[in-house]
Amino acid sequence: MHTIAWLILGLPLLSATCIHLGFKRNQGLSTLIATSSALITLILSLVILGNGKDTSTAFSWVGAMGEHFKGIEIGLRIDQLSRGMLIVVTGVGFLVHLFSLTYMKDDRAKARYFCGLSLFMFSMTGIVLASNFIMMFIFWELVGLSSYLLIGHWYQKPSAADASKKAFLTNRIGDFGFMIGILMLWGITGTVTFSELELWSATPAPFNSTYLGIALLCIFAGAVGKSAQAPLHVWLPDAMEGPTPVSALIHAATMVAAGVYMLARFFTSVDLEIIAFAPQTIAWIGGITSLLAALMATQQDDIKKILAYSTLSQLGYMVMAVGLLNAQAGVFHLFTHAWFKALLFLGSGAVIYACHHEQNIWKMGGLRKKMPLTFLTFTIGTLALMGFPLTAGFFSKEQILEAALHQSTPLFVMAAIVATLTTFYMGRLLLVAFLGENRSKNSHHAKEVGALMLIPLVTLSVLAVISGYPFVASALSPLYDHVDFHFGPAFWASLTALVVGGGFAFTFYRNAETDPLSDKKIALVFRNKFYVDELYAQIVRFGQDCVAAIVHFIDELIIGGLIVGGCSRAAEGFGKLFGRLQSGNLHGYATLFGLGVILLIYITVFVP
């Protein structure tokens, strides 16, 4: 078991190393290595899942550091949470590898791309299997790195290079908080290993609950960065500059869910009833993120941007559920969401590929007839995202709404509005992009994609439907708390949202040529993402200006003016002064010399 777990972690690293060091030139071999390593890890994950035993393995990395502190370990922990997450990561990962074979067929840097994918698989399985926070943090940074590399895959495009930089820097802010949080937690509990945290939680030593709350919020900052919660959400939409399969794998299904996964890890390890303020903050941040993102999504034209904002919104859902101390609901939604969001992204990838890299939905249209299978799978994914009854999304969203209803009415209302908006913007996407008439040459020439792309789509669409049912979920989902379905307020709210959102979308966008809502002032605010980017730009600019002004002052006046300039001016002044004496006139020199002799004699002889 342990060997298999280490193998799952090691294989992608081996693949990445081999490709990077050995086979960069050989594109075909590189793709083969990366894809087969993804397939083997998937099989191994299934083996671990089939085994079904909770176990853990570790070796000491940094020895014991004193009475209070335990040392740091490098260890793997296999339990229900990591097993399920492993299936999500390797499953989506393998399908994305498969999809990329076609999608990246003509890319000249294919080897680099697959090397990045392998590196990401390594980092992500590392996060999933990590048995302590320090190790998780290491892999946390590694996924940041691989995400950076993959967003910037087409680094020749300035926008892609900027987006990768933005993603990395924004993540750094969150990661800094994460690190401080880990250190605070270490200071409070004396350990960073999850199993020992559980022990500590069972019999907590006297501690200041406020500190623990603050530590939790700092750790949450890491999740805010990685899972793109407000106010650090700005990087995720820009990250869509990367290749679409990357968006499906990293920025929809797995990496962005790492924050939720980490929170779930923490919440299942430590009993947090006593410090209610921190989880409540988390829940509210999640709710607000989901609402804002849903509003922004309603006015986007880029098919990937719409999906990116919907990802933001769904992540907000998950975070809210975790914050409501119902980690099961959050992680269950993570699980279902991973399948159907990967499906949607890969579907959009297929569309983009077919339309010769056209991403604007208003230039598509009528793709239903051109690409029937893609349309079918995309529709299934959309329905799952909307929470249509009998799809996976319906069950998981239901659980979140239920959790919200029990804990906080305002959050429940907010969640219901988000559900409505989700239906609305996804309906808009489907109506505009797939129905109606062809609105551009690119969409006119679109053809159904090949089998290698359709296999992942079909697989994922099947999973998007069945993964919500208890018989699948209890086996596969990382955390699953079976709740008997009942026709409560949550069901009615979700059904109302479906009807209202769908109805509005149908009204506005049936046969629409342009966006009928784009004239509205409020729509402009949504379209411009509440001007958050501009606000940040202003803040950063202001900060930079301040620092620059201070530095300029120091440089110009103190260093340049006083120290360097002062020295040079002093030297110049003395030079000029003594230069005066250098008349170049020999008589002058001789006179001065004579005067000197006279003075010398006077001093030596006549001064008593």
Next chain:
Amino acid sequence: MASLNDYLLVSGLLFAIGLAGVIIRSNIIVIFMCLELMLAAASLTLVAFSRFNVSSNGLPDYDGQVFVFFIITVAAAEVAVGLAIIVALYRARQTINVEDLTSMRG
């Protein structure tokens, strides 16, 4: 017979005359001659001291005269080099008038 003070006075006056020449004259060769004059004045002082400082065996103290011998030797070398420099200077500038040689003005 003259006393030591007389010799010292003559030597001092000779030195003063040389100094005046160095300051006043603008022909670099004449200045050079005046420098020689000043050296010679110093030699006179040394010889006078040598003669008046009688050593234990009743003879003059010859250390001073040895010193003069060295001064003359150095002066000869100095004149050779100095005149070579003057010739080179004249070739480069076509003048040996110190009032025209002001390239060291700061």
Next chain:
Amino acid sequence: MDQFLFYLFGFLALGGGLLLVGFRNPVSSALSMVVSFIGLAGLFIGLNAYFVGIVQILVYAGAIMVLFIFIIMLLDLNNEKPFQFRSATILGGLAIPLLFAIQVLGVIQKGPAEHSEKFPLITEETLQQAADGFALKSDGELLPASEQTAIYRSLAHQDSPKLPDTNLIGETIFKHYNMPLQIMGVLLLVATVGVVVLSKRSSKNANKQN
């Protein structure tokens, strides 16, 4: 007589110096410098420094003066520009030597009283007495005739004893100032090489210009 000779040669030395400064023509200056040096050599001889006096005339009047004249002729400088001194220069050139002369007077004034005394004459007794110092071995016995030095023989020459100052200077140099003498030799060599290099480089430049 001695006093007269002192005044004569002193006058020669000072007058030659004044003329050296005063003449406009460098050749005249050079010749007046010879006069001044002859006066100086006379003063040296008056001080019983015969060797130094002769060397002074030989080296200065014989060698250095020829060099000066030669360079003056070579550069064709016999007509100096008429004096166009700035008054400041003249003032400095007069005031500073004057101040210096006054200071020399002051220094002489402050000197010890015996400086105004005459030096003791060198008589036959003095020479005879000095000869004894050169004749004795370390054990006090007289040297045999074959080993008697030239200094001793000259000092103790019965008919007309005379001061062998050339021998004495030579003895001082080789006994006490041997190292400076070697260095002096190196200095002369360096000066020779330096002069060759200086003149050679300038000729090269001249070639370039041509």
